[in-house]
Amino acid sequence: MMTNRLFEPPVTGHAPTGPDDLFDEAQVDSIVGILREVDERTEPLGA
Numbered sequence: 471m472m473t474n475r476l477f478e479p480p481v482t483g484h485a486p487t488g489p490d491d492l493f494d495e496a497q498v499d500s501i502v503g504i505l506r507e508v509d510e511r512t513e514p515l516g517a
Contacts, residue, residue, distance in 0.1 A: 471505055471508075471509070472509075473502045473505050473506065476488050476489050476498075476501070476502070476505075477489075489501060
């Protein structure tokens with residue numbers, strides 16, 4: 471999942487400014503870091 475998707479619908483439908491409405495800055499940084507790590511470790515289907 472691209473991290474910018476956290477700041478777009480459908481997330482912003484529940485939290486208008488994205489995860490910043492739901493979590494503190496350290497938690498958002500952690501979530502973004504985890505998503506980036508997962509993205510780096512995965513391969514596209516059919517690769």
